[in-house]
Amino acid sequence: MAVRQTVRVRVNGLERVAETDVRRTLVDFLREDLGLTGTHVGCEHGVCGACTVLMGGQAVRACIMLAVQADGAELLTVEGLASPDGTLHPIQEAFREKHGLQCGFCTPGILMTTCELLASTPSPSTEEIKDWLSGHLCRCTGYQQIIESIQLAATRMASDQMVLSAQ
Amino acid sequence: MKPPRFEYFSPRSLSETVAILAEHGDGAKVLAGGQSLLPLLNMRLARPSVLVDINRVSRLDTVRPHGTGGVAIGATVRQRSLHGDPTLLDRLPILGTASQFIGHQQIRSRGTICGSLAHADPAAELPALAVALEAEMVASSASGERVLPAADFFVDYLTTVLEPTEVLTEVRFPGPPAGMRWAFLEMSRRHGDFALAGVVAGLSTSDDGSSIKAARLVVFGVAGTPVRASAVEAALVGQPPTDSVLTDAAAEATRLLDPPADVHGSGAYRRALAQTLTVRALQACRESHGTAEPAT
Numbered sequence: 263m264a265v266r267q268t269v270r271v272r273v274n275g276l277e278r279v280a281e282t283d284v285r286r287t288l289v290d291f292l293r294e295d296l297g298l299t300g301t302h303v304g305c306e307h308g309v310c311g312a313c314t315v316l317m318g319g320q321a322v323r324a325c326i327m328l329a330v331q332a333d334g335a336e337l338l339t340v341e342g343l344a345s346p347d348g349t350l351h352p353i354q355e356a357f358r359e360k361h362g363l364q365c366g367f368c369t370p371g372i373l374m375t376t377c378e379l380l381a382s383t384p385s386p387s388t389e390e391i392k393d394w395l396s397g398h399l400c401r402c403t404g405y406q407q408i409i410e411s412i413q414l415a416a417t418r419m420a421s422d423q424m425v426l427s428a429q
Numbered sequence: 430m431k432p433p434r435f436e437y438f439s440p441r442s443l444s445e446t447v448a449i450l451a452e453h454g455d456g457a458k459v460l461a462g463g464q465s466l467l468p469l470l471n472m473r474l475a476r477p478s479v480l481v482d483i484n485r486v487s488r489l490d491t492v493r494p495h496g497t498g499g500v501a502i503g504a505t506v507r508q509r510s511l512h513g514d515p516t517l518l519d520r521l522p523i524l525g526t527a528s529q530f531i532g533h534q535q536i537r538s539r540g541t542i543c544g545s546l547a548h549a550d551p552a553a554e555l556p557a558l559a560v561a562l563e564a565e566m567v568a569s570s571a572s573g574e575r576v577l578p579a580a581d582f583f584v585d586y587l588t589t590v591l592e593p594t595e596v597l598t599e600v601r602f603p604g605p606p607a608g609m610r611w612a613f614l615e616m617s618r619r620h621g622d623f624a625l626a627g628v629v630a631g632l633s634t635s636d637d638g639s640s641i642k643a644a645r646l647v648v649f650g651v652a653g654t655p656v657r658a659s660a661v662e663a664a665l666v667g668q669p670p671t672d673s674v675l676t677d678a679a680a681e682a683t684r685l686l687d688p689p690a691d692v693h694g695s696g697a698y699r700r701a702l703a704q705t706l707t708v709r710a711l712q713a714c715r716e717s718h719g720t721a722e723p724a725t
């Protein structure tokens with residue numbers, strides 16, 4: 263069995279292939295092998311949430327998963343949120359408006375968790391938001407603005423949905 | 430930090446898996462959800478020479494009904510299924526209630542139910558539930574299959590009777606005794622942290638609620654393994670479920686505990702916590718008697 267292996271993933275809609283060490287974590291693979299440095303690395307043991315990405319639509323820790331385990335998977339990272347023309351995703355826009363970030367270290371992970379939360383629960387209660395956020399540490403904001411950002415994003419995305427379905 | 434070097438295998442079948450484990454024995458580790466093993470590798474607290482990733486092994490990812498009211502859960506079924514899978518929710522809702530205490534949503538999306546049992550953290554929820562619900566573990570190796578009752582499975586802190594050449598393929602939860610009401614309580618400093626102490630309690634009473642027919646009581650986070658208070662369970666039978674009876678039972682169930690101290694709390698604090706949680710859990714079981722929903 264080799265200590266290096268080819269890993270093929272679809273990241274943000276694009277097919278990416280790279281050879282990597284089997285001991286490479288997914289977050290290092292994204293950052294070092296694919297050059298996608300938007301996903302941050304904090305604690306490297308699953309606690310802080312900075313490295314959170316979506317795999318098959320589910321928020322997972324990229325620091326405690328091997329890159330080889332993601333072979334064949336569909337991934338979404340923070341780079342995949344804004345449109346190619348730079349228009350922010352409604353979640354990003356809401357975080358900007360509501361001051362949901364200061365230093366921004368925790369933000370990419372929190373945005374990805376918010377994606378899954380709002381996809382599965384379009385109008386989450388404050389309690390539900392807090393429950394999902396419990397998987398993330400933020401040393402700057404005190405969390406209150408993050409909760410407000412998510413609430414704003416939920417309201418906007420729900421009304422966008424209504425406009426879409428009315429059309 | 431980064432994981433040390435290892436050889437990586439990703440078998441597709443159980444026979445391939447057990448053959449690799451038989452060949453590499455002590456140096457090999459099974460990789461399931463990775464939510465405990467990868468942190469250990471990153472911190473270099475574990476240095477296996479071989480990782481056997483079971484995530485692509487066929488037929489381990491199923492939940493199926495087992496006996497009357499029970500469920501059998503395969504090795505790669507994620508913890509998030511506990512609060513999403515219809516068979517599990519329908520048959521053993523107490524597992525769903527308790528699962529909300531396991532880390533965070535992001536952890537439960539990868540972490541497996543069997544992985545938590547094999548890891549055997551004394552503060553983990555699932556080992557305590559397995560003991561309380563009298564689950565059975567199915568362990569496979571190149572030489573065959575063993576079925577191990579939860580009562581004999583957990584040996585000590587992070588230690589089970591599993592051999593290095595064995596893989597846990599399934600956990601079977603039998604249907605709980607008819608009419609039993611369950612409660613699960615734990616205390617941690619932050620939501621999602623491992624418990625400082627916790628309890629799984631079950632109570633069934635006569636139709637008019639005046640006397641206890643059967644009881645289950647397991648405390649965890651207070652010793653090397655979950656602790657079942659069998660003598661207290663037996664002594665409760667036939668008694669009225671009054672506050673004083675339940676309070677005495679909780680005192681007796683936790684009297685001999687000698688929990689370890691750490692930065693999160695002293696041994697004495699943990700024991701007091703276990704006792705208080707036990708009273709509340711037993712009361713919650715009693716209060717939910719006659720209602721449609723199990724206690725949470």
Ligand SMILES: Cc1cc2nc3c(=O)[nH]c(=O)nc-3n(C[C@H](O)[C@H](O)[C@H](O)COP(=O)(O)OP(=O)(O)OC[C@H]3O[C@@H](n4cnc5c(N)ncnc54)[C@H](O)[C@@H]3O)c2cc1C
Nearest residue numbers: 308459461462463464465466532540541544545547553597
């Ligand atoms: C931030 C964070 C918070 C957490 N909080 C909690 C919590 O509150 N409560 C809790 O219970 N857990 C918690 N966990 C741990 C989590 O539940 C793990 O998922 C679980 O302990 C191990 O399951 P796994 O599938 O991830 O196993 P892995 O990490 O893959 O494996 C763990 C160990 O079990 C062995 N193993 C796994 N599966 C098998 C098998 N089928 N056969 C034989 N051996 C096997 C491995 O070899 C390894 O030694 C937390 C984890 C993190 C990162």
Ligand code: FES
Nearest residue numbers: 304305306311325
């Ligand atoms: S870097 Fe992955 S959870 Fe902290």
Ligand code: FES
Nearest residue numbers: 364366400401402
């Ligand atoms: S904005 Fe700085 S850690 Fe969250």
